[in-house]
Amino acid sequence: MRFRKPLTILSRTSSVTNSFVQAILPAIEPTPDEIAEALAILGMTPKTITCAYCGTASTDWDHLCPLVKGKRPTGYITEIRNLVPSCGPCNQSKSGADWHVWMTGTAKGSPRTKGVTDLEARLGCLKRYVAWGQVRPLDLRVLGGAELWDRHWANLEALTAGMREAQLHAAQLRENIVGRLKGSAGLSSG
Known part of the structure; x- marks a missing residue:
């Protein structure tokens, strides 16, 4: 020891x-309808929430686009269109990485290294979620x-x-x- x-x-x-x-950074509290819409895009309901990355039980909402890079805000904020259900291990492993690079990469605990069998389907689902959300970084310095x-x-x-x-x-x-x-x-x- x-x-x-x-x-x-x-x-x-x-x-x-x-x-x-x-x-x-502001955090915009979603309405129940906004949560339901976001979950529907992900193929989930409030009763069937799982980790969007690997499919295990969800414990957190993870920022799809990270809030911090290089010790400064990225311009993304906490809002439902930038949040997906996640398990703790995926949330910790992903940290501030780009979700697509992390999911398909070799980082310890990534869906690829976990051997997630429906990885391509999950990637497609998250791409649709990103297209739906249309989340763009804000110019926080100006705001x-x-x-x-x-x-x-x-x-x-x-x-x-x-x-x-x-x-x-x-x-x-x-x-x-x-x-x-x-x-x-x-x-x-x-």
């Missing part, structure tokens, strides 16, 4: 970045206002710089603590 390495302050930068993205947009990302950069500085300080503090514990025979020398 391995000992877990201690976390660093910087190991949380992706969570902070994701928070900065999620904080500005939000360029000055506010730029200040928002400057705030993230300042916070990340502060996290880097805090990590340097924390590393020195940890080194001092470990050194003093070893010096007082509080730790084994291994």
Whole structure:
């Protein structure tokens, strides 16, 4: 059994970045009729919802077009036309990848690597869903206002710089603590 390495302050930068993205993106709550229409396009009903990618039990709604790429919003938002039912493993495996590339690719946990037998039918169904949804990325900088947009990302950069500085300080503090514990025979020398 391995000992877990201690976390660093910087190991949380992706969570902070994701928070900065999620904080500005709208989420449009679908009506029951909109959900029913979306499911019908996928060949499902509210009682027969399965993962659109692999067909197992659905646990999540996954963003077909990812919200984040390269640590910035893609312009897609949370709306029913950009959401499909997904199982947890597919949602996690797909992450921010393009759905078609991921489904047909060799990523661990992709439908192709899972051996999904009706993969071509699922791809066709999702292509019809995309054509129905007509989801396009929004110009969020224009919609939000360029000055506010730029200040928002400057705030993230300042916070990340502060996290880097805090990590340097924390590393020195940890080194001092470990050194003093070893010096007082509080730790084994291994």
